[in-house]
Amino acid sequence: MTRPEILPSDLALVSPPSYTQALQSLRIKHTRIKQVMDELNCLIYPGSQDSILMVCGPTGVGKSALAKSMVKAENERSAPEMQADAGIIPAVYVEARASGEDDFSWRLFYQSVLEQLDTDLEIPKYHFDIDPITGRMVSPRSLKDRTLAGLRTSVERTLRHRKTRFLVIDEAAHIIHQTRRNRLEIQLDTLKSLANQTGVQIVMVGSYDLFQLMSLSGQLARRTHVLHMERYRQDNDHDIRAFHACVQKFQNTAEPVWGQGLMPYADSLHENTLGCIGTLSAILTRAAKLAETTGSWSPDHLRTALLSELQRKQILEEILDGEAAINPGLTRSMPKLPKTGAQQRKVA
Numbered sequence: 001m002t003r004p005e006i007l008p009s010d011l012a013l014v015s016p017p018s019y020t021q022a023l024q025s026l027r028i029k030h031t032r033i034k035q036v037m038d039e040l041n042c043l044i045y046p047g048s049q050d051s052i053l054m055v056c057g058p059t060g061v062g063k064s065a066l067a068k069s070m071v072k073a074e075n076e077r078s079a080p081e082m083q084a085d086a087g088i089i090p091a092v093y094v095e096a097r098a099s100g101e102d103d104f105s106w107r108l109f110y111q112s113v114l115e116q117l118d119t120d121l122e123i124p125k126y127h128f129d130i131d132p133i134t135g136r137m138v139s140p141r142s143l144k145d146r147t148l149a150g151l152r153t154s155v156e157r158t159l160r161h162r163k164t165r166f167l168v169i170d171e172a173a174h175i176i177h178q179t180r181r182n183r184l185e186i187q188l189d190t191l192k193s194l195a196n197q198t199g200v201q202i203v204m205v206g207s208y209d210l211f212q213l214m215s216l217s218g219q220l221a222r223r224t225h226v227l228h229m230e231r232y233r234q235d236n237d238h239d240i241r242a243f244h245a246c247v248q249k250f251q252n253t254a255e256p257v258w259g260q261g262l263m264p265y266a267d268s269l270h271e272n273t274l275g276c277i278g279t280l281s282a283i284l285t286r287a288a289k290l291a292e293t294t295g296s297w298s299p300d301h302l303r304t305a306l307l308s309e310l311q312r313k314q315i316l317e318e319i320l321d322g323e324a325a326i327n328p329g330l331t332r333s334m335p336k337l338p339k340t341g342a343q344q345r346k347v348a
Ligand SMILES: Nc1ncnc2c1ncn2[C@@H]1O[C@H](COP(=O)(O)OP(=O)(O)OP(=O)(O)O)[C@@H](O)[C@H]1O
Pocket: 024, 025, 026, 027, 028, 029, 030, 033, 058, 059, 060, 061, 062, 063, 064, 065, 066, 206, 207, 277, 278, 279, 281, 282
């Protein structure tokens, strides 16, 4: 058989590999991710008293990426258990969507949770339960028709049936945004009772505004354990090395685009991104896209992709305010031990 002739016009149809996509899907398990994940893994276990955990950090530090990989890792770890019982969903990720209304919409929130717990809403719903064969939830009426109390009951029942261990709520500040101070506790109590009723630990994720809202009420602050996902600082050698290692990973991922041309700019990138890996990813993805579109690499693409001075200034202000609020809040001091007799004599 003769080979079909390849015409130059056919070659144009074969799209080159997209390094932009490779950069977008890259997930670096960098130092900060490992630190926060290890801390979360320590705090999430059956019977834990920490029913609500909170992960806060600057915008673009990679909080959503961390939250999604936590959930993915937990579900992968539980694969054998899930194979034995098709109904189990150990970890769930939802975004607390802004509804556009003045108050946070619990209805929308419960619907999002149910959508995640019930992977296919198109299946017939004859009665509310978990189908033992498909492992899917079946419920009597469409979600839209349910009362708020009915939705809440479904969420509680489904979380129990699904044997869910933790529920991550991203963009959690939306739950308490625009809430009057005296109602803040009611919002958090709603989550707290969900955790208590179901034995599910809730991980709220958000930027520093979440922490600042939380600290409006001492009661709220007391009942949540806060984890700080910090940027990589430019005044700390460990942080500088960890940030450079990330730039190196990005450089290797799209080497055909920029060769070895990124590392010389590692310090400038640290400065411009304020040490936030998500922001670094966004900048480098933009720069690679520009190079792919123009067909060649130039450091000018990197310059064009950087944050503008105004954007950087705005983000820096938010970070400094957030760090000032959270750092004293996270400083814990050990109580002083009473002096031993020998020590007391030495002092005398
Ligand atoms: N560890 C990582 N490795 C590679 N890319 C990452 C990593 N973490 C985040 N990114 C990329 O950076 C982008 C922004 O990160 P992410 O959305 O997680 O930031 P964020 O802290 O949630 O920001 P915001 O506060 O604005 O929601 C993501 O779309 C993702 O592609």
